Amino acid sequence: MLIIGSHVSFNKNNQLLGSLEESLKYKANTFMFYTGAPQNTKRYEIDQNITKQAILKMQEKNININNIIVHAPYIINLANNKESDKYDFSIRFLKDEIKRCEELKIKYLVLHPGSHVGLGIDVGIENIIFALNMVLEYDQNVTILLETMSGKGTEVGSNFQEIKKIIDGISKKELIGVCIDTCHLNDSGYDLNNFDTILKEFDQVIGLSYLKCVHVNDSKNIMGARKDRHENIGYGTIGFNNLLKVLYHDKLDNIPKILETPYINEKAPYKEEIEMISKKVFNPNLKDL
Secondary structure, three states, X not given: OOOEEEEOOOOOOOHHHHHHHHHHHOOOOEEEEOOOOOOOOOOOOOOHHHHHXXXXXXXXXXXXXXXXXXXXXXXXXXXXXXXXXHHHHHHHHHHHHHHHHHHHOOOEEEEOOOEOOOOOHHHHHHHHHHHHHHHOOOOOOOEEXXXXXXXXXXXXXXXHHHHHHHHHOOOOHHHEEEEEEHHXXXXXXXXXXXXXXXXXXXXXXXXXXXXXXXXXXXXXXXXXXXXXXXXXXXOOOOOHHHHHHHHOOHHHOOOOEEEOOOOEOOEOOHHHHHHHHHHOOOOOOHHHO
């Protein structure tokens, strides 16, 4: 079964119910959201009544809440401990995000591993391991999914070996998973023309059992550019047919696929992109929205 959705909004008044209703407009059966603005710390309390309404509506629409994804804010950087106050803040804020996921009954929280900012990749990885071991608790129901990165700047996690090193250092491995991003894979140097080879390497290095989510984005960049610029489905260097192979791969069946593609003329393209993915027919008029 294809589990497909997109990034949607999450606002103070409608919260999870509003996110669900937006996703239903796109004919999606999953979605991803931030619990607040990804660039700042402003957060408001989770309204349990709204959460209950959303869960009931999900049940009515046959949407499994275990397929819904929260994305952690960009301001969390677990790889850099140059300034202890900022490092401690990142740990505390991640703990708070986990609590918010618990309140929302969301199982998966996608996290960018972080940037080492000149400390070096090995130190960055050790910092991430230390922070995650501080954050993860046996009684939590939330699994953190480390996202594969494009390799821009000093990002950690642009190849499977770096993700594997992080996982190896985690005590509570049952609370760790991975989210692959097709744009990030392309930009970090993985050839999406050979996705079977990529999956085989992932399985050999990390293990497919850790793969819990896929961000499906085309890329504006050539393979290995290390830039991270998303493009609409079929309009980038990866291409529609290659992305279909990812979306419908039998080894990724029942894993949520999330679109994070750019708006077109200030409009969300997700309904149209999900439609062409479902029909397996490229829409050459998508950019005319």
